[in-house]
Each structure stands twice: as C-alpha cells, then as structure tokens.
Amino acid sequence: MSRRLRRLPVLLLPIVLGASLVACGSDSGSDGSDSDSSSGDALHGITITGDVGKAPKVDWNGKLDVSKTDSEVVTKGDGDKIAEGDQVVTHIWIGNGATQKQAYSTYDEGQTQTIPASSDLNPVFKDAVLDQTVGSRVAVTATAADAFGESGNPDMGIGNKDSVLIIVDLIDSTKVLDAPQGKEQPAPSWAPGLTTDGDKVTGLDFSKAPKPNGKLLSAALIEGDGDVVKKGQTITVNYLGQVYKGAKPFDESYSKSPASFAIGAGAVIPGWDKTLVGAKVGSRMILAIPPAEGYGDQGNAQAGIKGTDTLYFVVDILAAS
Structure with a gap:
C-alpha cells in the first residue's frame, strides 16, 4: 500500500x-x-x-x-x-x-x-x-x-x-498531529479489535469479527475535532492494513513515518478515496474494503493480497491541506 x-x-x-x-x-x-x-x-x-x-x-x-x-x-x-x-x-x-x-x-x-x-x-x-x-x-x-x-x-x-x-x-x-485527537466512539459490530502500543496500532484481532459482507464499510473509532477532509486535498496519515483473518499486517506506517497523498483523486485504492473524504482531521478510522474497492480481482501479489481478500485498515488522519 x-x-x-x-x-x-x-x-x-x-x-x-x-x-x-x-x-x-x-x-x-x-x-x-x-x-x-x-x-x-x-x-x-x-x-x-x-x-x-x-x-x-x-x-x-x-x-x-x-x-x-x-x-x-x-x-x-x-x-x-x-x-x-x-x-x-x-x-x-x-x-x-x-x-x-x-x-x-x-x-x-x-x-x-x-x-x-x-x-x-x-x-x-x-x-x-x-x-x-x-x-x-x-x-x-x-x-x-x-x-x-x-x-x-x-x-x-x-x-x-x-x-x-x-x-x-x-x-x-x-501542522501535523502526533496522534488522533478527538472523542472516542463505540466500535461497530463488523470491526476487528485493535492491538496497540500506546497511540500506535500494531495489528488487528479478527477472533470476534464476523465474516466480511462484501460491502465497503467505514467508521470513526475516534471522531476528530479538526476540519472535514475535502476531495483533492493532501492528507497525512498513519495507517495499518491487514487482510481478513490475516496473521500480520501487509503494510503499516506506525513504525516508520506518516504518509502524505492526495485523497479523492485516484492516488490510492478506491476504498480510501470513498471513505476518507468527509472524515475529520484527528479521526481514527476503521475501514473494511472488498476486493472491488481495493486491488480488484488481480489482488496485489507483492503485498500478499489475493483477489478475493477483504482489506481492513486503521487510518489516523493527522493533517489535511
């Protein structure tokens, strides 16, 4: 990713x-x-x-x-x-x-x-x-x-x-936030649990998560208190991605440095463009992305993602401009 x-x-x-x-x-x-x-x-x-x-x-x-x-x-x-x-x-x-x-x-x-x-x-x-x-x-x-x-x-x-x-x-x-900033929200029933180390997310726990339903889903685990992200802006985020029932993340930035990219402009997978536009700066978002909104039927072999895998992401929105 x-x-x-x-x-x-x-x-x-x-x-x-x-x-x-x-x-x-x-x-x-x-x-x-x-x-x-x-x-x-x-x-x-x-x-x-x-x-x-x-x-x-x-x-x-x-x-x-x-x-x-x-x-x-x-x-x-x-x-x-x-x-x-x-x-x-x-x-x-x-x-x-x-x-x-x-x-x-x-x-x-x-x-x-x-x-x-x-x-x-x-x-x-x-x-x-x-x-x-x-x-x-x-x-x-x-x-x-x-x-x-x-x-x-x-x-x-x-x-x-x-x-x-x-x-x-x-x-x-x-200014780029060091971590999510806002009000904690109840996790939705479809979401996996988070394994964390302080403010950093280190993995996802699918032991109690239901099977994916094929829909694009998103929710704020922390509702940010910043501005709403608009289409075409550049956002800075920390993120972690893991396939459903995956043993470990296929990609993450928490152990490295935040990433910046245009949102709503086709620079990332469609599921990100469709769920992060409209979220607020400071939010911690949880996403469930079916293949059609991710890497499609071809998957992403380099990341170990099959064309049938549903992707789950945690995304901390730290800035938007």
Whole structure:
C-alpha cells in the first residue's frame, strides 16, 4: 500500500526525498531579504523576479558553474515558520544551469506539490523548506549530482555534469498531529479489535469479527475535532492494513513515518478515496474494503493480497491541506 501513497511526481522524488542519495551538505547563503528579486552571491549573478505564487522569471548570467550547494531567500514571507513535521504546500521550478533552460515547473503542471518538512529531506532541498516562513521564495544552486545523484536527471534533460537552479515557493503549511485527537466512539459490530502500543496500532484481532459482507464499510473509532477532509486535498496519515483473518499486517506506517497523498483523486485504492473524504482531521478510522474497492480481482501479489481478500485498515488522519 505504501508504494501508492506518494503524490510527488517521479521526476521530483530524488530531489525532495533523496535520503538514499550520497549528497553533500548544504551551505546556506543569505538569511533572507524582503525584496522581490535577487542576484546575490549564492545565485552567481542570476536574477529572479516575480511574485510568490506565480511562475518566476529567471535572467541567467551565463552558464551556472557551481561546486557546492548554496541557498538564498529571494523573497521573505511573513507567514508562520515551517517546523519539522509540518506539511508544506509548494510550487517548484527547476532550471538547467548549463543550458539556461527551464527543466521542470509545477506552475506548468497547474498544481502545487505538498511535501513533508523533515530533516530527512534531501540536503539540497531541506534548507529551502525547514525554518523558512510561509510566503517565501527560496532559490538553491547545486550540482546535478548533489541534487539527483550520480546519473543526474535525464528525464528533465539534466546531465550528471550539469548544474541546477531550484526555486521553491512556500505557499502554505499545516501542522501535523502526533496522534488522533478527538472523542472516542463505540466500535461497530463488523470491526476487528485493535492491538496497540500506546497511540500506535500494531495489528488487528479478527477472533470476534464476523465474516466480511462484501460491502465497503467505514467508521470513526475516534471522531476528530479538526476540519472535514475535502476531495483533492493532501492528507497525512498513519495507517495499518491487514487482510481478513490475516496473521500480520501487509503494510503499516506506525513504525516508520506518516504518509502524505492526495485523497479523492485516484492516488490510492478506491476504498480510501470513498471513505476518507468527509472524515475529520484527528479521526481514527476503521475501514473494511472488498476486493472491488481495493486491488480488484488481480489482488496485489507483492503485498500478499489475493483477489478475493477483504482489506481492513486503521487510518489516523493527522493533517489535511
């Protein structure tokens, strides 16, 4: 299940989630300016203009020649400071410093990208997000190898010997709960029991649960006291999934870190889209998902799920934006 919980395009995964890359540390540039343009030392004479939230205009100063990662705040926002664990709504622009051409832009895609603010982010990207303020535009210059790894990013037209300019607009941020927050509710008769360790769910107990009835079912075990989740939002959750009578979970996030993904947009199995839209932030949901609303007749062999298996999930909704 976790492999379907990534909303970021494949093109952006290495630069944002590059924990596995052997990347150099980042040397921060200036600590910010209230100006709407910049051509400071970190940018090697490059000038960036335009309003945050709109596609930037970049005037290159010839070929970008860099040997290390550097960052500079082009426009300093007056919003909240972004802290570890926040869910951050961004626009991202990437240019090839060798060709002085745009390589990628979320503005062209017509949608923002939501990422987790974490010290585990690729060092090239981390300084553009953590401890910055909402409303800011931050620029990063780096080698392609530091940004994407030894192969560069051929899909973006960026070779491994090229340099890159990355512009990150910090549009909004949402605090992520540590655990469900709300009022406990009686468990429905169809639901399995929960095995827990503090706030973490470690498994499901089907010893007293009836056989699945083939219907898509959902209920709040904890009714959250936050906002209602809307279609198209990005939600951050902890979850555990187990097939009916399964001996152990086939996937879970409680022992790792919460997952973020678009909801109601086809990014996850239909049963999640249909049950989590309309739930409240802070809720702990229990779901029973028949094959037709899960992985269909083909199942998911990699996860050990057969085409006849009913899936049960516990989902803690920790944030939505």
